[in-house]
Amino acid sequence: MHISLNQDILQRVFGYDSYRGPQQNIVDHISAGGDALVLMPTGGGKSLCYQIPALTRQQAGGGTTLVISPLIALMHDQVGALHELGVEAAFLNSSLDGEAAAAVERRLLKGELTLLYAAPERVTTPRFLAQLDSLAERGLLSLFAIDEAHCVSQWGHDFRPEYRALTILHERFPGVPRIALTATADALTREDILERLQLQGARQFISSFDRPNIRYTIVEKKDGLAQLLRFIEREHPGDAGIVYCQTRKRVEDVARALCEAGLSALPYHAGLEPAVRQDNQDRFLREEGLVMVATIAFGMGIDKPDVRFVAHLDMPKNIEGYYQETGRAGRDGAAANAWMAYGLQDVVNQRRMIDESPAGEGFKQVMRGKLDALLALAEATDCRRVRLLAYFGETYVQTSGAEGPSGQNAPVLVAACGNCDNCLHPPTVRDGTELARKLLSCIYRVQQASGVSFGAGHIMDVLRGKASDKVAAYGHACLSTFGIARDASESELRAVLRQLIAIGAVAVDGQAFNTLQLTEGSRAVLRGEVGVQLRQAVAAPLSGKTRRRSALPSVAAANLDADAQIRYIKLKAWRAEVASQHNLPAYVIFHDATLAAIAERAPQNLEALGGISGLGAKKLQAYGAEVLRVVAC
Ligand code: ADP
Ligand code: ZN
Numbered sequence: 155m156h157i158s159l160n161q162d163i164l165q166r167v168f169g170y171d172s173y174r175g176p177q178q179n180i181v182d183h184i185s186a187g188g189d190a191l192v193l194m195p196t197g198g199g200k201s202l203c204y205q206i207p208a209l210t211r212q213q214a215g216g217g218t219t220l221v222i223s224p225l226i227a228l229m230h231d232q233v234g235a236l237h238e239l240g241v242e243a244a245f246l247n248s249s250l251d252g253e254a255a256a257a258v259e260r261r262l263l264k265g266e267l268t269l270l271y272a273a274p275e276r277v278t279t280p281r282f283l284a285q286l287d288s289l290a291e292r293g294l295l296s297l298f299a300i301d302e303a304h305c306v307s308q309w310g311h312d313f314r315p316e317y318r319a320l321t322i323l324h325e326r327f328p329g330v331p332r333i334a335l336t337a338t339a340d341a342l343t344r345e346d347i348l349e350r351l352q353l354q355g356a357r358q359f360i361s362s363f364d365r366p367n368i369r370y371t372i373v374e375k376k377d378g379l380a381q382l383l384r385f386i387e388r389e390h391p392g393d394a395g396i397v398y399c400q401t402r403k404r405v406e407d408v409a410r411a412l413c414e415a416g417l418s419a420l421p422y423h424a425g426l427e428p429a430v431r432q433d434n435q436d437r438f439l440r441e442e443g444l445v446m447v448a449t450i451a452f453g454m455g456i457d458k459p460d461v462r463f464v465a466h467l468d469m470p471k472n473i474e475g476y477y478q479e480t481g482r483a484g485r486d487g488a489a490a491n492a493w494m495a496y497g498l499q500d501v502v503n504q505r506r507m508i509d510e511s512p513a514g515e516g517f518k519q520v521m522r523g524k525l526d527a528l529l530a531l532a533e534a535t536d537c538r539r540v541r542l543l544a545y546f547g548e549t550y551v552q553t554s555g556a557e558g559p560s561g562q563n564a565p566v567l568v569a570a571c572g573n574c575d576n577c578l579h580p581p582t583v584r585d586g587t588e589l590a591r592k593l594l595s596c597i598y599r600v601q602q603a604s605g606v607s608f609g610a611g612h613i614m615d616v617l618r619g620k621a622s623d624k625v626a627a628y629g630h631a632c633l634s635t636f637g638i639a640r641d642a643s644e645s646e647l648r649a650v651l652r653q654l655i656a657i658g659a660v661a662v663d664g665q666a667f668n669t670l671q672l673t674e675g676s677r678a679v680l681r682g683e684v685g686v687q688l689r690q691a692v693a694a695p696l697s698g699k700t701r702r703r704s705a706l707p708s709v710a711a712a713n714l715d716a717d718a719q720i721r722y723i724k725l726k727a728w729r730a731e732v733a734s735q736h737n738l739p740a741y742v743i744f745h746d747a748t749l750a751a752i753a754e755r756a757p758q759n760l761e762a763l764g765g766i767s768g769l770g771a772k773k774l775q776a777y778g779a780e781v782l783r784v785v786a787c
Contacts, residue, residue: 156182156185156186156210156214157182159185159210159213160178160181160182160185160206160207160210163206163209163210164181164202164206165770166770166771167209167239167240167241167770167771167772168202168205168206168239168770169764169766169767169768169769169770169771169773169774170767170768171767173202174198174199174202175194175198175199175361176194176359176361177199177202177203179359180192180203180333180359181202181203181206181207183357183359184203184204184207184297184331184333185206185207185210185211187331188331188356188357189331189332189333189353189355189356189357190332190333190334190356190357190358190359191303191333191334191335191344191347191348191353191356191357191358191359192333192334192335192336192359193335193336193337193344193358193359193360193361193363194335194337194359194361195337195361195362195363195364195365195481196337196365196478196481196482196485197365197459197481197484197485197486197487198337198361200301200335200337201232203333203335204219204221204297204299204333204335205236205241205269207219207297207333208268208269208296208297208299209241209268211296211297212268212296215293216293216294216296216297217265217289217292217293217294217295217296218262218265218267218268218269218270218289218294218295218296219268219269219270219296219297219298219299220270220272220277220286220295220297220298220299221269221270221271221272221299221301222272222273222274222277222298222299222300222301222320223271223272223273223301223302224273224274224302224305224312224314224317224454225301225302225454226247226248226249226273227432227435228456228457229245229247229271230245230249231439231457231738231739231742232245232271232457233245233269233271234736234737234738234742235738235742236269238736238738238742238743238772238773238776239770239772239773240770240771240772241268241269242261242266242267242268242269243267243268243269243270243271244258244261244262244267244269244270244271245258245270245271245272246258246259246270246271246272246276246282247271247272247273247276248273258270259285262285262289263285263288263289265289265292265294273316274305274314274316274317274319274320275316277320277323278316278319278320278322283322283326286326286327287326290327290329290330295327295330296330297330297331297332297333298323298327298330298331298332298333299332299333299335300317300320300332300333300334300335300351301335302335302336302454303317303334303335303336303347303351304336304338304343304347305317306318306320306346306347306350306351307342307343307346307347307350308346308517309340309342309343309346309520312454317350318350320351321350321351321352324351324352332351332353332356334347334351334353334356337478337481338474338477338478340473340474340545340546340547341547342520343474362543362548363477363542363543363546363548364539364543364548364550365480365481365484366571366573367484367487367488367489367490368480368481368483368484368490368491368492368573369489369490369491369492369573369574369575369578370480370492370538370539370542370573370574370575371491371492371493371494371574371575372493372494372495372496372531372532372538372575373493373494373495373496373575374495374496374497374645374649375495375496375497375499375500376497378467378468378495378497379408379411379467381495382397382408382412382465382467382493382495383411383412383415385463385465385491385493386412386417386445386463386465389463389491390462390463390491392443393443393462393463394438394442394443394444394445394458394460394461394462395445395446395461395462395463395464395465395483396445396446396447396448396452396453396461396463396464396465396479396482396483397412397419397445397446397447397448397464397465397466397467398448398449398450398464398465398466398467398468398470398479399447399448399449399467399468400449400468400469400503401449401468402423402424402425402449404467404468405421405422405423405447405448405449406421406423408447408467409421409447412445412447417445418441418443418444418445419444419445419446419447420434420437420438420444420445420446420447421434421447421448422434422435422438422446422447422448422449422451422452423448423449423451423452424449424451434446435452435456438456438458439456439458439739440733440734440739440740442740450470450475450479453479453482454478456482457485458482458485458739458741459485459486459741459745459746460485460486460488460741460746461482461483461484461485461490462483462484462488462489462490462491463483463490463491463492463493464479464480464482464483464490464491464492464493465491465492465493465494465495466479466480466493466494466495466496467495468496468500468503469494469496469500469501469503469504469528469532470528471504471507471521471524471525471528472521472524472525472527472528473524473527473528473531473542473545474524476494476528476531477542477546480492486745486746486747487747488747494532496532497648497652498610498648498651498652498655501529501652501655501656501662502655502662502668504525505522505525505655505661505662506662506668508521508522508525522658526656526657526658527545529652529653529655529656530656531545532656533649533652533653533656533689534576535576535580535581535583535687535689536570536576537550537569537570537571537574537576537577538571538574538575538576538577539571539573539574539577540569540570540571550569550571551569552569552570552571552572581689581690582689582690583687583688583689583690584687584688584689584690585685585686585687585688586646586649586650586653586685586686586687586688587679587682587685587686589639589642589646589647589650589686589688590650590653590654590659590679590686591679591680591682592617592635592638592639593613593617593639593647593650593651593654593660594654594659594660594672594676594679594680595635595638595680596613596616596617596633596635596638596639597613597660597670597671597672598672599633599634599635600612600613600616600628600630600633600635601671603628603629603630603633604628604630606669607663607666607669607670607671608624608669608670609667609668609669609670610648610651610668610670612624612625612630613651613670614644614647614648614651616630616633616635616636616637617635617637617638617639617642617647618637618639618640618642618644618647619631619636619637619640646688649688649689650686650688651670653686653687653688654676654679654686657675657679657684657686658673658675659672659673659675659676659678659679659684660672660673660676661673714750714753714754717756718750718753718754718756719753721752721753721756721784721785722749722750722753724784724785724787725744725749725752725753725781725784725785726740726749728780728781728784729743729744729749732777743777744768744769744773744777745768747767747768748766748767748768748769751766751767751768752766752781752785753785756785757782757785758782758786759782760774760778760779760782763778763781763782764778
């Protein structure tokens, strides 16, 4: 019974022809009253996994689904999107005044709401729990959906202590099913979610974390800002994107620089006035082609589907953070770029932040391990996607048919994605072990001779035989290591040093001017037991338009003929007007892809229009006539 009702709701309410990936199994399991942990990448379609069961269970008389989310700022749009679909939904958070909140509570208690969104700190107040009691007594509490469930874990990148208190839901309402959802979870975080939320008995739905439409590129940082500008100008003129920076000051500087270069860029960080922050976020969601320059304070749960690139101008803390942030690109499934510039200073900064944090040694150890994994990804010379997925416990293999290297038609399995920088432009690799040993010897000699440690700049000067003032002052020109790496370029030496820091063979002392020290791990390299591979500089692979989005699903309107293009532009203008009247982002009214399909097919009547994906019954009724008019004129 549930199953056919679910299918009906998918088509009638949401206007979609079919489920995506594992959605059907999850929806059927939850609507039948099961518990679940759902791990699905961003853009995988998690919301549907609880929204359809919410509707099905409500129709069966089961009452309200409570959606717990930390993303107060997004609740308005999420609920707005449900209203557009004709679903009874509301939110309760601190943005509502007393009267508005009381009105929502009245509707909740009458059992009128299909979905209620609320933040965890509100859900666990005695007052709200008493209201849930009242619903539960009358059999009107249908489901708990715990979104962004990784917030419960301190291993995740966005730990929120108030999530821990959510166990009360299970203890107080054992009969109400629960679904916990997240886009990020390595094995450690996953275990933590199950334990902390007492979901050990729940069924786990773990999707592939691959985001095939995202192209990963990691470049060596030279002049980061200039590199970023070139990247945006070449690959993403006029596109919406996010640029992540480490600090508030850097966010401000970079946003200003992008604006001066003629781009529309906005800053976002926790130090801005809340009203400014909110305004910038709203503009990013509502206007087209804006670049948001932000700290990691921005973006959690941003469900703007047409973010075309995510750039990291500074290195994040770990792979979870990197993957979560890059995952905000291309939720609509069209081609998108994840681009990161990283350099020695990033490695040094991240190490220092861990060393200087007040956390216990065990915690720091875990954090160092996570940083090392990210460094290994950045230094990798093979497929980035294979490594990323391996980090989440996934083995990536792609079946390649006629294009197999064997030249035969039989499919071959390849462990390479064809859509990352290393696959597209394989770097040449060189053995850097000898250079690494020279570097370590130099650190040792210099310290031994002078009784103090030195930073990277000086060590490299000594290695390259440069007669700097410091070299003269300390008499380091007399050392046996002076000039032993005369032939190496500074960039090669930096690459070696990054790798040595990455594998823990060199430590950076943040308390003492970032001086370099040998470690336990140095010995293995000195003895030749551990080698160092160096990637050779790759020629700049990007050249103008030809490379843009090649061989990938094109953006929504790229393939339309001239007439259809005109219809598409008209439809977009119409959508912008409706969105602004409703005070909602344009994509909540219709996705680009839906508009493109309408423009292409130019339907003449409601029936033909209704066959297009993204048009449910409510939208057809509300907008059908107008859309037909726009298409016809
Ligand atoms: P997540 O929360 O997993 O990042 P969302 O639930 O926001 O993903 O869904 C991502 C996008 O995909 C949304 O715009 C949604 O409307 C769309 N979507 C989800 N499921 C389907 C489906 N079965 N068919 C078509 N589009 C879908
Ligand atoms: Zn690859």
